[in-house]
Amino acid sequence: MRFVRLIYASRMTEDCDLDAIQAILAVSRTKNKERDITGVLFYDSLMFMQCLEGPRSNVNEVYRSIIRDKRHRKVQLLEYCEATDRLFPDWAMGFLGASDGNREVLEKYTEASKFDPYRLTASQARDFLVEMAARKRDTLKT
Numbered sequence: 001m002r003f004v005r006l007i008y009a010s011r012m013t014e015d016c017d018l019d020a021i022q023a024i025l026a027v028s029r030t031k032n033k034e035r036d037i038t039g040v041l042f043y044d045s046l047m048f049m050q051c052l053e054g055p056r057s058n059v060n061e062v063y064r065s066i067i068r069d070k071r072h073r074k075v076q077l078l079e080y081c082e083a084t085d086r087l088f089p090d091w092a093m094g095f096l097g098a099s100d101g102n103r104e105v106l107e108k109y110t111e112a113s114k115f116d117p118y119r120l121t122a123s124q125a126r127d128f129l130v131e132m133a134a135r136k137r138d139t140l141k142t
Contacts, residue, residue, distance in 0.1 A: 004059050005087070007051045007079040007125045008066070009117035016071035024071075028093040037062065038086050040094035040129055042117075048072065049117040051129050053086045079122035087130055096132045105131055 021043060032038065037054035050066075052059045067075050088094055098106060098115065106115045109128040117125060 002082055002084060003054050003086075004056045005051065005053045005079065005081055005083045005126075006059050006063055006077070007049065007122065007129070008063065008075055008077050009047060009049045009120075009125070010066070010072040010075040012046055012048065013071055013073050020071055025093055025095055030092075032062075032092040035062070038088045038091055038093075040088050040091055040096055040133055042096045042098075042129060042132060044098045044115050047115070047117060049078070049125060049129065051087065051126070053083065053088065074118075076118055078117065078120060078125040081122075087126070088133060091133075094133060094136070096129070096136055105135065 025041070028041075032054075035054060035058040037052055037058055039050060039052040039054075042049040052062055063077075066072055105128075108131075109120060109124055110116055117128075120128065
């Protein structure tokens with residue numbers, strides 16, 4: 001089955017705190033299952049990077065709502081492509097924090113002293129999320 005993959009980065013606004021993030025995750029997980037969307041949200045104290053995978057119209061609808069959401073600013077599309085395989089097939093919306101990987105992974109994908117998703121290419125953004133997710137899965141197994 002063909003579908004699309006979308007990865008974006010954004011900065012959090014002062015309207016977004018840990019309670020808001022938990023609410024985002026709860027709603028996303030329920031609605032994404034209904035929409036056949038899978039993906040992962042990476043959070044690093046001031047920034048988000050998210051991958052959404054699923055039917056084109058559903059992914060586009062979610063992305064449009066993110067752009068309008070007052071908890072996000074400077075939303076930047078990093079990747080939008082057709083795909084045949086999902087990177088995160090088991091996650092209606094996985095959650096990755098900077099602490100889920102190690103400093104080595106974060107530094108591997110950034111040249112600056114602080115992680116900056118806006119500097120990533122599409123393939124770097126995708127590889128970063130896949131590597132962080134793999135480390136989280138490994139942690140959950142132990």
